Amino acid sequence: MRPVRSIFPTRKAASVAVVLAVAASATAVAGATASGKSPERPVPASVTGSAEFRLPYVNDADIRSFVFDAHAAPYSRPVPRVPTGLPTDAYGTVAVYHYSAERDITYTAEGRVDCLVTAPGSATVTAVITEVSAGGPDWVGKRLGFSVQDGGGDKPGKASGDRVGFSWADGVNKKYTQEGDVESPVGPCMAPAAFAPVTSGGYRVQHADLPLWPTG
Structure with a gap:
């Protein structure tokens, strides 16, 4: 049987950037809440x-x-x-x-x-x-x-x-295994x-x- 074919800056500038990012995030959450929509959850x-x-x-x-x-x-x-x-x-x-x-x-x-x-x-x-x-x-x-x-x-x-x-x-490791080697988990x-x-x-x-x- 054959396998089924298918269908893995500067400190000041950085501080300002952080503040702006936090503010933008808070605004987005507030906007979603005000409109009755929950903030989107990240895709796992x-x-x-x-x-x-x-x-x-x-x-x-x-x-x-x-x-x-x-x-x-x-x-x-x-x-x-x-x-x-x-x-x-x-x-x-x-x-x-x-x-x-x-x-x-x-x-x-x-x-x-x-x-x-x-x-x-x-x-x-x-x-x-x-x-x-x-x-x-x-x-x-x-x-x-x-x-x-x-x-x-x-x-x-x-x-x-x-x-x-x-x-x-696929067996390559075995070719290089020497006597006394212990297989690592x-x-x-x-x-x-x-x-x-x-x-x-x-x-x-x-x-x-x-x-x-x-x-x-």
């Missing part, structure tokens, strides 16, 4: 879409694709040492498809998103794998890292420049740069700055 960060990609360092007939549906949910995942949760908390799913031409089989894996951080046009996502198809890698319970570059190919007249990266690098929001060009489909990264830590 997200990474969505599905795409196939090629590995620049491998020449094979395999087909590889990722599907992302990741959404930021800051301070929603309390942990013992951080009861408030983290500003990078997130929810959603990640799916991995890899068709092996040599074995003529598709391996699949699915995971729950636990961390998301974005910048304009790029994102890093991690997910804990919950399910792997028969014969697939031993990933259940492990956290995997993904990076996404949104090249803006969804805009009319602009070619896709999307890319992806991933923490296990993947922490939340850890992934390499997006090095693999997308060949079909695409991704959409919605950027949003991380919110401030809660006080009190």
Whole structure:
């Protein structure tokens, strides 16, 4: 089975600028309140879409694709040492498809998103794998890292420049592993740069700055 094709100055001048910015913000809020409209809420960060990609360092007939549906949910995942949760908390799913031409089989894996951080046009996502198809890698319970570059190919007249990266690098790490090396675990929001060009489909990264830590 092949993966489904789809459809991350001066001090004085600075002070004056700050005052003007605060005043403008207050005016906007007051105007919205007076008109009966609530101030617009910022759009949360997200990474969505599905795409196939090629590995620049491998020449094979395999087909590889990722599907992302990741959404930021800051301070929603309390942990013992951080009861408030983290500003990078997130929810959603990640799916991995890899068709092996040599074995003529598709391996699949699915995971729950636990961390998301974005910048304009790029994102890093991690997910804990919950399910792997028969014969697939031993990933259940492990956290995997993904990076996404949104090249803006969804805009009319602009070619896709999307890319992806991933923490296990399809066996490349094993070639450089030396005797005695210990495999390092993947922490939340850890992934390499997006090095693999997308060949079909695409991704959409919605950027949003991380919110401030809660006080009190």
